[in-house]
Amino acid sequence: xxxxxxxxxxxxxxxxxxxxxxxxxxxxxxxxxxxxxxxxxxxxxxxxxxxxxxxxxxxxxxxxxxxxxxxxxxxxxxxxxxxxxxxxxxxxxxxxxxxxxxxxxxxxxxxxxxxxxxxxxxxxxxxxxxxxxx
Numbered sequence: 001x002x003x004x005x006x007x008x009x010x011x012x013x014x015x016x017x018x019x020x021x022x023x024x025x026x027x028x029x030x031x032x033x034x035x036x037x038x039x040x041x042x043x044x045x046x047x048x049x050x051x052x053x054x055x056x057x058x059x060x061x062x063x064x065x066x067x068x069x070x071x072x073x074x075x076x077x078x079x080x081x082x083x084x085x086x087x088x089x090x091x092x093x094x095x096x097x098x099x100x101x102x103x104x105x106x107x108x109x110x111x112x113x114x115x116x117x118x119x120x121x122x123x124x125x126x127x128x129x130x131x132x133x134x
Contacts, residue, residue: 006055009045013124019050027052032126039106041069045128048083051083051091059083061093067106075101075109081116083087089122096133 013033019027031048038045049063062080081095095116099109115134120126 001132002115003134005129006109007036007038007128007130009034009038009043009126009128011035011045011128012124013120013126014046025052025054032068032121032124034128036067036128038067038130039108041071041073041105043067043069044057047077048108057084058086059085059091059093061095067099069105071105073101073103073105075099075103075106081115081118083118086121091120093118094131095131106118 004013010044011032013032015031017029019029021027023090028051030046030051034045045065047063047065049061051059051061054060060082064078067075077097077099079095079097081093083091083093097114097116099108099114100110114130115133117129
């Protein structure tokens with residue numbers, strides 16, 4: 001069951017890199033930067049994920065990132081998800097991430113399963129949402 005919304009952020013893809021494919025599946029590395037609120041605190045997030053196309057147009061993503069609040073608190077995350085290309089040339093992902101932090105202000109993220117929606121439009125604008133998964 002979905003719990004509290006933890007974050008909503010918007011940003012931009014900052015880089016693309018084509019990687020060697022595995023078989024016939026194309027593979028890309030995508031980096032992004034977003035800003036928004038995490039647990040009510042303003043923050044900036046930087047992340048990188050590997051996207052690989054699978055049968056039927058399914059996208060598989062696996063990545064990691066770092067979230068930094070305006071007052072210097074930090075947390076890292078790892079996770080993965082599945083997605084699909086959108087009709088306008090963007091991508092839409094759903095999945096789960098897991099945070100690790102030594103920050104007292106972000107400590108409740110430790111040990112929490114966090115589900116996400118990550119949208120990328122045809123102009124490389126991003127929109128992300130995070131929820132606690134109870």
